[in-house]
Amino acid sequence: MSAPATPLAPPRRRPARLRTPRRPAAGPRRRRRSLPLTLLTGLVLLYALVPLVWLFVNATKTQAGLFDSFGLWFDGDFALFSNIADTFTYDDGVFTRWLLNTLLYVGVGAGGATFLAILGGYALAKFDFAGKRAVFAVVIGAVAVPSTALAVPTFLMFSKMGLTNTPWAVILPSLISPFGLYLMWVFASEAIPGELLEAARIDGSGEIRTFFRIGLPLLAPGIVTVLLFTMVATWNNYFLPLIMIKDPDWYPLTLGLNAWNAQAATAGGEAIFHLVITGSLLTILPLIAAFLLLQRYWQSGLAAGSVKE
Template structure:
């Protein structure tokens, strides 16, 4: 049995037959490729502009003289570039007291922030890897301490240190800086995720004591969390203003925050000399160590913040 194929009718003469339309499949977005959002890009740009605009103003203003600050536009340079002169005058003004304030700030950071980091590491490791009575109560106290603002404790802290005779001394700033509830909580969470319990048990079976287990096994694994907590405590101590304001009256023990504020207040006092160019230059010098610390240690603190965010 044969089948016959009927040919298609020919198109009339003088007319062109339209070409068949080819169906092109729609390109599908790769699963790993993020979708672009114009609104999110605009919002990110606004946040970036809001964050960088004060820094740009600070850098540009530090290149101006006292007179140049008032005769030029804030976000553009003056005719006279005076950055190096401002830096030199900042360190030599008033018998070089800025250097004294800088060393005071370094002292408060090394002892206060360093001690806070050490206590947070020891306490976080103990709370994460040891089970003892009252562990839940400690957790509630830590969470409650995180929620309490520091200004609410300023007056009781001042009265307590005044009764002990420690006001107007460096210890009035260092001792309160040793307590970092947020750092303790962060190290608690990080130690629970970063240190396998099996690894600690294996070290104990091999005969290592608790101190050796902590320093040789746990401490290297806690490095990202330690850097993260130290950065948080260092920034908090470096920028601390309210606590030294109520504790210290001697200008020789001022940190940079109080010292620059005293320079800024000279313009409002009778017979005072305005030195806004030195205040701005000193502020620029003050933030440079923090920027350098964040840039040099960003690999560690970013991984420390991400700890515990992904559930295995």
């Protein structure tokens, strides 16, 4: 007869342990503020904004109010709108002519320089050909040469061609931007993958179609950067039009405002400092608008390539 089965012993219960509360996950550390860096940033901001504030404040004053009031505060007579109207109507509205001339020089000169820089930078970055290193050396050398050093040789060459005192004397030199070409070269080398171009060629896409459908959209941040640089350089160009143009009807805004400012020093000339200041304020507004409108395209390119997939 078999022995009775022994009942299974109940499992031993482990003593309950007190759970330690979990510590909350540490959030992002707050960056420590650097007092010297904050002071330096404030000084740079002050250095950049004070001239703009001075320009706006004094554009609201009359000719007499410029000398009777503090430079960084408003006068009792707010004459901004009347100054703007007088600026556009003075001397038969020549300010409008100068503004249109500047838009012509910027549109054709800066726009053409940007387009040529895009084509040249894309070709230098994505194609191999004989003499590529020589082209690189020429471009770097051209960037190192200041534009003022080339002004006199350019004037002599254009005078032989009979192009001085014409808009072409300002437009044609503005079409060449060595720095813009170098910038687009460097940007295109990193922004456009070579495998993407090879895939497009395998699918039967021609080089022109590949450039406009694939390369150009990827180059948008670099294009905006080059466009802003060339536009500001052409808009503020003073020395080249000074030696190339004698006819006031073809003056850009920089030369025109300088001519107005020089009237006070000539015999029998009329001092119109309030119009010079108002015209200077109107001159910088298109540049500010361009930077604000194109800022999002520029900022989108600053983080390109920073995230590795």
